[in-house]
Structure formats: C-alpha cells, structure tokens
Amino acid sequence: GIQVEQSPPDLILQEGANSTLRCNFSDSVNNLQWFHQNPWGQLINLFYIPSGTKQNGRLSATTVATERYSLLYISSSQTTDSGVYFCAVEPAGTDKLIFGTGTRLQVFP
C-alpha cells in the first residue's frame, strides 16, 4: 500500500520562529489534507490541497502532486500552534484517507 512519511518527527521552536513540515507519499493520490491535532486531541482541518498552494493566515501549504510531496509552512509560530500535525492522502481509486506518522510541534514562549 501507499507509504506516507512526515518529517521531521519532532520540532521544538521558540515563539515567533518559522517552520516547514514535509509530507512525502509513494503513489498517486486524489486528495491530500493537513490536520492539526491539539493537545486536547481535537483534529482540526487545516488544508484540503490535492495540488497547488493555499494560504490561511500564518499557515500556508503547497502540494506538488507530480513529485509526490506536500509542505506546510507555519510562520511566526505561537504557543497555540503546539500539537501534532498530520498529513493524510487519499490513494487513487480509493475513498479512504491514509495518515502519515505526524510531526509533533512544541512552541515555547
């Protein structure tokens, strides 16, 4: 089956720093989504981005489907950005999301 790998696995930042999270996938996909799981366990939709670039406030994402990767940019990080960031892909020909291993982000004041 498709492999979804995220890097780095852990990231520690001071408030105000910028970061880039990466998601690599091993096969063609119909859909790619980024999520933030906060420390209380809630899963928050960040981006639906099968291709191209999108921005939402301090966050932006880019997916290059032909090269099978996606990037999530976080600028001017805040303590509330702490949590685990997941990318999830929907392999071509299926209707289910396959989640990556996650990047655990800790932002300190």
Next chain:
Amino acid sequence: NAGVMQNPRHLVRRRGQEARLRCSPMKGHSHVYWYRQLPEEGLKFMVYLQKENIIDESGMPKERFSAEFPKEGPSILRIQQVVRGDSAAYFCASSPELGDGAYEQYFGPGTRLTVT
C-alpha cells in the same frame, strides 16, 4: 452550520461489555468514515459507509466490530465484548456526495473509549 457530531465524547466500559459510538454527519453529507487512533499513533481507516450501505470495510477487525448507517439517524460503530486493546480514540468523518473527484473529509471531535 453544525459540524460532525459524535457522542459520547468519553466512554468507559469493562472488559466483555458492548460499546456503541454514534456519529451524525454534517448537514448535506451522505458519506461517513470511521477511523481509530491508538495511543501515540496516527489515525487508521476502519470503514466507509453511505446510507444503508457499507462501501469499504477493509480496515475493520474481522470479529466483534460492526458499523451501520441507517436511512434515518446517526451512523453507529459497535464493538462487542470489548478488550483492553480496544481502548482508543474513534473519529468519524463525513464528506458530501462524491462526484468525479475526491472531496474533503470533515472530522468530528472523537469518542475516547477506555476499557477497564
């Protein structure tokens, strides 16, 4: 516009009991997905349902687990004779009617099942 609703949010069951988890999709969504997240792991797909139909149950354990999405009412994930290894967060997601392309899945807050 209400999001995906799940209840209960927390459920405690003793070994051998049954657990019933409910999911109401977003208004206008007719497709429901269940995912399980074991402690310190990512989410794993379990089952995909449309009204009155199971479309893909390739991620469901073969025994003790079942799911339904009746014509009226919420989708139900049922776990019979629970064991400690069933302790996890169970997330439901919904999406609108699928056309030619994929659609974004929207997730509920999850049900945290603890088996004692």
